[in-house]
Amino acid sequence: MALETVNLEKISTVTASAAEADTLVSVEDVSKKFCRSLKRSMFYGLRDIGAELSGRSRHSDVLRSGEFWALNGLSFELQRGEALGLVGPNGAGKSTLLRLISGLIKPDTGTLRVRGRVAPLIALGAGFNPILTGRENIYVNMAILGLSRKEIDARFDEVVDFAEIGDALSAPVQTYSSGMAARLGFACAVLTDPDVLLVDEVLSVGDMKFRMKCLRHMGKLLERGTCFILVSHNPHAILTVCPRAIYISQGKVQAAGETASVLSHYEKDTLSTSYDDSNQPLRLPPKSPAESSGLDITSVCFRDEYGNNLGSPLSGKPASISVRCKTHKAMDGINLIVAISNLSLENERVLYLSSHYDGQPMSVVAGDVELQLDLPYCGLSAGLYSAKIVVTEQSVKTLDAVESFRFRVRSDTTAVQNLFYQPREWRVTSLSSDESN
Amino acid sequence: MKPSLVINNPSKFSESVYTPSSELSQPGRLLANMWRDLLASRELAWRLMVRDISAHYRQSVFGFAWAFLPPIVMAAGFTLAGSAKVINIAQTPLPYAAYVMFSMILWQTFVEALNGPVSAVMNARQMLSRVNFPREAIVLGKLGEVGFNFGIKLVLIVAIFAWYQMPVTTAAFLAPVALLSLVLLGTFLGLLLAPLGVLYHDVTQGLTVLTGLWLFLTPIVYPVPQSGTFATIVKLNPVTPLLVTVRELATTGVVSQPGRFFVVTAITVVGLLLTWVVFRLAMPFAIERVSS
Numbered sequence: 001m002a003l004e005t006v007n008l009e010k011i012s013t014v015t016a017s018a019a020e021a022d023t024l025v026s027v028e029d030v031s032k033k034f035c036r037s038l039k040r041s042m043f044y045g046l047r048d049i050g051a052e053l054s055g056r057s058r059h060s061d062v063l064r065s066g067e068f069w070a071l072n073g074l075s076f077e078l079q080r081g082e083a084l085g086l087v088g089p090n091g092a093g094k095s096t097l098l099r100l101i102s103g104l105i106k107p108d109t110g111t112l113r114v115r116g117r118v119a120p121l122i123a124l125g126a127g128f129n130p131i132l133t134g135r136e137n138i139y140v141n142m143a144i145l146g147l148s149r150k151e152i153d154a155r156f157d158e159v160v161d162f163a164e165i166g167d168a169l170s171a172p173v174q175t176y177s178s179g180m181a182a183r184l185g186f187a188c189a190v191l192t193d194p195d196v197l198l199v200d201e202v203l204s205v206g207d208m209k210f211r212m213k214c215l216r217h218m219g220k221l222l223e224r225g226t227c228f229i230l231v232s233h234n235p236h237a238i239l240t241v242c243p244r245a246i247y248i249s250q251g252k253v254q255a256a257g258e259t260a261s262v263l264s265h266y267e268k269d270t271l272s273t274s275y276d277d278s279n280q281p282l283r284l285p286p287k288s289p290a291e292s293s294g295l296d297i298t299s300v301c302f303r304d305e306y307g308n309n310l311g312s313p314l315s316g317k318p319a320s321i322s323v324r325c326k327t328h329k330a331m332d333g334i335n336l337i338v339a340i341s342n343l344s345l346e347n348e349r350v351l352y353l354s355s356h357y358d359g360q361p362m363s364v365v366a367g368d369v370e371l372q373l374d375l376p377y378c379g380l381s382a383g384l385y386s387a388k389i390v391v392t393e394q395s396v397k398t399l400d401a402v403e404s405f406r407f408r409v410r411s412d413t414t415a416v417q418n419l420f421y422q423p424r425e426w427r428v429t430s431l432s433s434d435e436s437n
Numbered sequence: 438m439k440p441s442l443v444i445n446n447p448s449k450f451s452e453s454v455y456t457p458s459s460e461l462s463q464p465g466r467l468l469a470n471m472w473r474d475l476l477a478s479r480e481l482a483w484r485l486m487v488r489d490i491s492a493h494y495r496q497s498v499f500g501f502a503w504a505f506l507p508p509i510v511m512a513a514g515f516t517l518a519g520s521a522k523v524i525n526i527a528q529t530p531l532p533y534a535a536y537v538m539f540s541m542i543l544w545q546t547f548v549e550a551l552n553g554p555v556s557a558v559m560n561a562r563q564m565l566s567r568v569n570f571p572r573e574a575i576v577l578g579k580l581g582e583v584g585f586n587f588g589i590k591l592v593l594i595v596a597i598f599a600w601y602q603m604p605v606t607t608a609a610f611l612a613p614v615a616l617l618s619l620v621l622l623g624t625f626l627g628l629l630l631a632p633l634g635v636l637y638h639d640v641t642q643g644l645t646v647l648t649g650l651w652l653f654l655t656p657i658v659y660p661v662p663q664s665g666t667f668a669t670i671v672k673l674n675p676v677t678p679l680l681v682t683v684r685e686l687a688t689t690g691v692v693s694q695p696g697r698f699f700v701v702t703a704i705t706v707v708g709l710l711l712t713w714v715v716f717r718l719a720m721p722f723a724i725e726r727v728s729s
Contacts, residue, residue: 034725042636045726049632049719055461103453103569105725112455120568131492143484144570146477 022080023115024196024227025101030110031251032071032096033063040066060108070096072251073110078196078227083218085238085245085259086231087266093251094231098198101229116195117146121186130174134165134184137173141188155191162217163187164210183210190217197221197228215241235263235344267344267383281309282405286326294331295364295391295399299324302407303372313378315411316421320374323389325400327364334362334399336371337390343406344383350420351380356395379421382411460718471717478574485578490585504589508541515658529660531688535601539687540657542590543619543680548648549586550623553579554631554716555641558723562635565720566727572720573713576628583620594687606690612683618702619679625709632719636726655680661693675701 035041051058255265281301313319335356634640662668678697
């Protein structure tokens, strides 16, 4: 037992010192420019080739007419066993950065140093030939990723296992479903035992089960000392895997550091362009008697537990959705439906609440009324949401509807890793003295 | 107690450094990298060759027949035209049909070597823009394919020799060396055009037109002309001495243009080495302009 402890200590000190020395990726003041005009870009390409061949400087640090900086003065380092999340809007330069790190294209300023084998997961199934069988394609694909025949032989069963293609191994890849082909590509890339893994949005392929498996395997790779960069539009994927993140936009680093704070910065930026709280409450223009079907929604907003107007609800705190209506006559069997989808998560529907389903039809009188949905605590996690609000009569006849009521849910930072708010309490029960009962 | 942490052996760690400056500024490093990549690409080249050949034949009914058909059709056409006096062709040193078929096989091999690098790069665009593997591999793979195709055509060559009862001289054993020189000339020119081919589609189109014309400037369906402007053009054609020498070594054993052969071969070898450097340096700029 004592021996084991000693061993453990030895191992941990070795890894600690190795980690200090092991910077696998170092990016120093790296810039890259591109040209949007195709013809001009080709011409510049020729000129650059000419300069490269003559050994002269190609003055790459100055923009030529029509060029722009796709990346501008980026610097960061990645140690062994580190995972870095990369977020930013489309066209921010994320893929360009990954291509620079893979050494596919040359930087225009600065220096990149990369140590060890790089497996780009931008390249799922690179070199797959649809005519050939899965088996043949595994050999070709892994050879392209830099493995020798012996190394592929040693990993072959693991790849087949991981990709879950089983019987289809001897069938041409063109007969595979897109999910199967993607799984095979992922398995090939991830099982090359890379030192640096570049993951670009590929986790969106495959079903949930496979995605979880990939995440688990990536965790294992991290323990073994692989470092990786994960590009994803899904903040939760980044949060679960990467302790550190960089947010780039327009070729520049906007924020870097601890993932939660980088993500909140990113979300603030993206949300501020598409949303601000000032549109609350959402007021709707009055309808003409011809358009009206007897009940018109006039405004929608959130209220706190005291009935005050609430711009954006706080996750875990009470909130109610208030729907003000103008009614022309008294009605029974009024049903309020609130369907909420998460705009930060590809518009996934997260809630569908209906007073009819809950067996609580409402009755209204003629005049101004307020229908309310009280939430004892807002279970939604932080993010941007859109609610569709429908008022029906007897659950069939639609009286009025609001297609999209956008709102933001705030959260205190401690809850940032949760998918939803879980009401909870913690306590201790003593089990030793229950004779008193 | 099994350690849960396995640190990869750091000795296999090669550090890659990417900077904006030209690789030519560090020639020693460039040469070392070229050598390293050449060694590293052998196995991959083999894989890619096997992949392309098996995919090719798996999707074909006639398979190997396609290697034989063009020279036979060409020979049949020109023999017909010649015997009908539609075209006037001087006496060839071999039976005319055998002459055309054999020359066509050599020409085809040259054209395959010429198109090889361009088509290899074009077909691998996606792969090139996504994975950093030794770029030499796709070119070597294509070269292997050229060799494989020639191997198939060898069957036809043996059949021609047997059918026309042409003797095999000891000099025939030197023919493969001359053939290699012909293939390398094609590779040299093709490799020079490959990065351009990624940028401009004109290159592939132009090559097709060019080889169509080039065929008739090379003594394939006619014997080497001896006088006139046309004779000068044919003489200046770099393919002429190489192709003629292979043919002569394989059949008569008497080489008529040894001087030209050595000059073109020397230019080819030096040119190929220089073009290799050009190819390496130019590819990142070409790839930059291919969407991934």
